[in-house]
Amino acid sequence: MTSLPILVLDLAGTFAFAISGATLGVRKQLDLFGVLVLSFAAATAGGIARDVLIGAVPPVALADWRYLAVSLLAGLVTFHAHERVERLRNPVQLFDAVGLALFAVTGAGKALAAGLGPSGAVMLGMLSGIGGGIARDLLVAEIPIVLRREFYAVAALLGAACVVAGDALGWPAALSAIGGAVLCFALRFMAIRHGWQLPVGGGGPPRR
Amino acid sequence: MTSLPILVLDLAGTFAFAISGATLGVRKQLDLFGVLVLSFAAATAGGIARDVLIGAVPPVALADWRYLAVSLLAGLVTFHAHERVERLRNPVQLFDAVGLALFAVTGAGKALAAGLGPSGAVMLGMLSGIGGGIARDLLVAEIPIVLRREFYAVAALLGAACVVAGDALGWPAALSAIGGAVLCFALRFMAIRHGWQLPVGGGGPPRR
Amino acid sequence: MTSLPILVLDLAGTFAFAISGATLGVRKQLDLFGVLVLSFAAATAGGIARDVLIGAVPPVALADWRYLAVSLLAGLVTFHAHERVERLRNPVQLFDAVGLALFAVTGAGKALAAGLGPSGAVMLGMLSGIGGGIARDLLVAEIPIVLRREFYAVAALLGAACVVAGDALGWPAALSAIGGAVLCFALRFMAIRHGWQLPVGGGGPPRR
Numbered sequence: 001m002t003s004l005p006i007l008v009l010d011l012a013g014t015f016a017f018a019i020s021g022a023t024l025g026v027r028k029q030l031d032l033f034g035v036l037v038l039s040f041a042a043a044t045a046g047g048i049a050r051d052v053l054i055g056a057v058p059p060v061a062l063a064d065w066r067y068l069a070v071s072l073l074a075g076l077v078t079f080h081a082h083e084r085v086e087r088l089r090n091p092v093q094l095f096d097a098v099g100l101a102l103f104a105v106t107g108a109g110k111a112l113a114a115g116l117g118p119s120g121a122v123m124l125g126m127l128s129g130i131g132g133g134i135a136r137d138l139l140v141a142e143i144p145i146v147l148r149r150e151f152y153a154v155a156a157l158l159g160a161a162c163v164v165a166g167d168a169l170g171w172p173a174a175l176s177a178i179g180g181a182v183l184c185f186a187l188r189f190m191a192i193r194h195g196w197q198l199p200v201g202g203g204g205p206p207r208r
Numbered sequence: 209m210t211s212l213p214i215l216v217l218d219l220a221g222t223f224a225f226a227i228s229g230a231t232l233g234v235r236k237q238l239d240l241f242g243v244l245v246l247s248f249a250a251a252t253a254g255g256i257a258r259d260v261l262i263g264a265v266p267p268v269a270l271a272d273w274r275y276l277a278v279s280l281l282a283g284l285v286t287f288h289a290h291e292r293v294e295r296l297r298n299p300v301q302l303f304d305a306v307g308l309a310l311f312a313v314t315g316a317g318k319a320l321a322a323g324l325g326p327s328g329a330v331m332l333g334m335l336s337g338i339g340g341g342i343a344r345d346l347l348v349a350e351i352p353i354v355l356r357r358e359f360y361a362v363a364a365l366l367g368a369a370c371v372v373a374g375d376a377l378g379w380p381a382a383l384s385a386i387g388g389a390v391l392c393f394a395l396r397f398m399a400i401r402h403g404w405q406l407p408v409g410g411g412g413p414p415r416r
Numbered sequence: 417m418t419s420l421p422i423l424v425l426d427l428a429g430t431f432a433f434a435i436s437g438a439t440l441g442v443r444k445q446l447d448l449f450g451v452l453v454l455s456f457a458a459a460t461a462g463g464i465a466r467d468v469l470i471g472a473v474p475p476v477a478l479a480d481w482r483y484l485a486v487s488l489l490a491g492l493v494t495f496h497a498h499e500r501v502e503r504l505r506n507p508v509q510l511f512d513a514v515g516l517a518l519f520a521v522t523g524a525g526k527a528l529a530a531g532l533g534p535s536g537a538v539m540l541g542m543l544s545g546i547g548g549g550i551a552r553d554l555l556v557a558e559i560p561i562v563l564r565r566e567f568y569a570v571a572a573l574l575g576a577a578c579v580v581a582g583d584a585l586g587w588p589a590a591l592s593a594i595g596g597a598v599l600c601f602a603l604r605f606m607a608i609r610h611g612w613q614l615p616v617g618g619g620g621p622p623r624r
Contacts, residue, residue, distance in 0.1 A: 025563070031614040033570055034563030048469070053256070055265040057471040058532055065535040116266055119273040124266075134347075139550075141559045143349050147233070147242030154241055198239040261464070263473040324474055327481040332474075342555075351557050355441070355450030362449055406447040 010047070010060075011070050013102030016095040018043035018074035021136045023095075025075075026082040028140045039075030040068065041139055043099075046131025050107050050124050054114035093192050096133060100156050101184035104129035105177045108160035118164050125160025126153060129184070151191030151198075159184025218255070218268075219278050221310030224303040226251035226282035229344045231303075233283075234290040236348045247283030248276065249347055251307075254339025258315050258332050262322035301400050304341060308364050309392035312337035313385045316368035326372050333368025334361060337392070359399030359406075367392025426463070427486050429518030430477075432511040434459035434490035437552045439511075441491075442498040444556045455491030456484065457555055459515075462547025466523050466540050470530035509608050512549060516572050517600035520545035521593045524576035534580050541576025542569060545600070567607030567614075575600025 021042025025035035044061035051059035061067040107128020111121035130146045130153050137144040146153045159180040166176020190196065229250025233243035252269035259267035269275040315336020319329035338354045338361050345352040354361050367388040374384020398404065437458025441451035460477035467475035477483040523544020527537035546562045546569050553560040562569045575596040582592020606612065 028559070029616050030563045031616050033614055037563055037569065052260060052468060053266055053270060055263075055471075058469055058530070058536060062469060062536040062539055063533065065533065068535055068539065114266070117271065117273065119276055120266060120270040123270055123276065138346065138349075138554065139560065139563065141349055141554075141557055143236070144347065147238045147245055147347065153245065198241055200237050200239050260468060261474055261478060263471075322474070325479065325481065327484055328474060328478040331478055331484065346554065346557075349557055351444070352555065355446050355453055355555065361453065406449055408445055408447050 010102070010106055011066060013099040013106070014043040014061075014067050014070045015074045016099035016102070017046075017132045017136075018071040019078050020096045020099065020133070022075040022078035023082065023086070024136055024140060026079060026086075030140075032079055035079050036072055036075040038136055038139060039078070040071040042132045042136035043067070043071040043074070044132065045135035046103055046128045046133075047107065049131045050110065050128045053124060053127075054111060054116065056110075056114065094189075096152075097155075097185050097188040097192070099132070100129045100152065100188055101159055101181040103132070104156035104159040104184050105163050105180045108163040108180070109173065109177060112164065112167050118168065121164050121167075122157060122160045125163065126156045129153075129156035129159070151187055151196050154198075155184045155187040155191065158187060218310070218314055219274060221307040221314070222251040222269075222275050222278045223282045224307035224310070225254075225340045225344075226279040227286050228304045228307065228341070230283040230286035231290065231294070232344055232348060234287060234294075238348075240287055243287050244280055244283040246344055246347060247286070248279040250340045250344035251275070251279040251282070252340065253343035254311055254336045254341075255315065257339045258318065258336045261332060261335075262319060262324065264318070264322065302397075304360075305363075305393050305396040305400070307340065308337045308360065308396055309367055309389040311340070312364035312367040312392050313371050313388045316371040316388070317381065317385060320372065320375050326376065329372050329375075330365060330368045333371060334364040337361075337364035337367070359395055359404050362406075363392045363395040363399065366395060426476075426518070426522055427482060429515040429522070430459040430483050430486045431490045432515035432518070433462075433548045433552075434487040435494050436512045436515065436549070438491040438494035439498065439502070440552055440556060442495060442502075446556075448495055451495050452488055452491040454552055454555060455494070456487040458548045458552035459483070459487040459490070460548065461551035462519055462544045462549075463523065465547045466526065466544045469540060469543075470527060470532065472526070472530065510605075512568075513571075513601050513604040513608070515548065516545045516568065516604055517575055517597040519548070520572035520575040520600050521579050521596040524579040524596070525589065525593060528580065528583050534584065537580050537583075538573060538576045541579060542572040545569075545572035545575070567603055567612050570614075571600045571603040571607065574603060 018039040021038040021040070022035050024042075025038035030038065044059075044067055047061050048059040051057060051061070104125045108121050108125025110128075111124035116124060130144075133152075134144040134146055162180030162183055163176050166179070167173070226247040229246040229248075230243050232250075233246035238246065252267075252275055255269050256267040259265060259269070312333045316329050316333025318336075319332035324332060341360075342352040342354055370388030370391055371384050374387070375381070434455040437454040437456075438451050440458075441454035446454065460475075460483055464475040464477050467473060467477070520541045524537050524541025526544075527540035532540060549568075550560040550562055578596030578599055579592050582589070582595070
């Protein structure tokens with residue numbers, strides 16, 4: 001069903017997202033199981049949502065045990081080595097950027113293969129990238145970072161758009177996939193490093 | 209797939225809900241992208257949930273670029289004209305009531321067309337109406353207004369029930385759709401204007 | 417589609433979960449409708465998620481009016497008798513444990529019938545059990561209890577695993593279902609009674 005390169009990218013992104021989920025879980029003082037749940041949710045929610053929306057059920061993240069295994073491995077490693085992980089500078093954001101790029105690209109490819117049009121494929125690629133992070137943050141009752149860090153979702157959007165454009169222009173799928181992933185990661189990394197921000201509406205402190 | 213009148217009603221409701229989402233996003237000081245995400249979520253989450261639950265995938269909100277375009281337009285207008293929008297009295301609630309009525313009615317119709325029984329069609333009509341508002345509120349980590357304003361969901365429920373009853377009685381679809389939409393909007397508008405409330409259980413201040 | 421024993425177990429679990437949802441709704445001072453929405457969400461979200469993930473749409477909880485009727489009945493009873501319900505010791509947790517055991521077992525069985533592999537069936541069984549509670553807690557903007565009470569999800573996991581193992585070993589379905597349900601409930605009950613906890617990562621107070 002999935003070609004080998006896509007499977008490898010998917011599992012790598014799964015590991016990266018699972019670490020970001022586990023790190024947040026440890027920070028929130030969840031117990032071991034809560035940390036593993038957050039690992040799996042952060043790693044697979046975006047892909048599961050994409051698969052459900054294109055009718056590819058059961059989602060590959062549930063049908064293929066390797067996604068679960070990789071998520072649990074990443075969660076256990078983070079749970080037991082969290083101090084070392086925390087010592088790294090912003091590990092959550094960095095791993096998050098890797099997973100974002102990989103998932104946005106593979107997600108857009110799967111959406112195109114499922115017959116979605118350009119706008120739908122870009123949306124689903126972005127969702128594949130940001131869905132896990134949204135689920136991760138909502139599960140600990142926080143406003144998803146994606147709504148507060150514009151270059152997060154914009155980076156995924158552009159990475160997915162690169163894949164869709166490459167498909168429309170007849171480029172080799174691998175080429176546009178690599179290009180899209182590099183573009184997405186680079187944008188997100190720069191946004192973190194240089195604190196890029198989009199304008200905020202209203203003004204004054206947030207009203208609750 | 210969708211008849212013209214239903215498409216027009218859908219896009220009108222999409223615009224209305226997107227404005228309610230964008231207005232909340234601006235109030236919460238989300239950045240431009242967060243505001244647009246909230247616009248799209250508020251506008252399409254209910255319909256997407258309905259389509260997934262009846263197996264109509266990919267959901268029309270993703271397959272048809274016009275829903276995305278209308279959501280982004282409403283989001284951009286609200287982002288840049290938020291002060292004028294805020295100056296209107298309770299714009300969120302008013303636009304919300306319009307979208308609620310339109311979505312409850314079209315959602316019930318689509319559920320019937322998908323073969324759902326009466327109770328299922330009423331539930332899905334109500335979900336089509338309230339799903340966007342629930343997603344909108346949850347994305348900013350708030351208890352959905354639907355759980356605190358009883359005539360919100362009840363209005364959607366009765367609007368959808370009107371469509372289901374009309375179908376059972378063999379009325380023309382357009383007639384019961386218009387009747388249901390007017391009934392839903394009128395009830396919601398009166399509830400806002402007169403502060404209609406349902407009884408609250410327990411007593412004393414909320415415990416957290 | 418569903419055998420009688422499974423239907424009866426399903427409706428019993430629905431009633432139990434609906435009461436846990438309604439009790440939380442009353443505690444949060446939601447109005448009558450909010451309480452009923454929470455009843456239905458707590459009772460059916462797990463099963464609906466499972467059905468969507470295995471492609472069994474429309475979900476039985478929407479197609480079969482009895483799930484709605486049972487949820488509303490439980491919600492109304494709890495709303496009007498909440499003081500008596502509250503006087504019982506931890507009614508939410510106890511009813512929750514009953515629903516957890518019943519849903520984990522029936523969910524795993526449905527996943528196997530849908531062709532899921534062992535790991536997928538265990539995951540979906542657990543999701544059937546914990547999904548309603550997750551939806552219930554998220555709808556009132558709280559971190560789901562499942563992420564903070566390890567033996568909650570672990571109990572569901574082991575109950576579902578018992579059904580999957582029994583299927584692999586060719587045991588009679590009813591036997592492994594009853595065994596799994598008893599195992600799950602017993603573990604959850606002991607965890608509540610003896611305050612079983614899993615290790616928590618990090619250390620020090622939660623950082624927000």
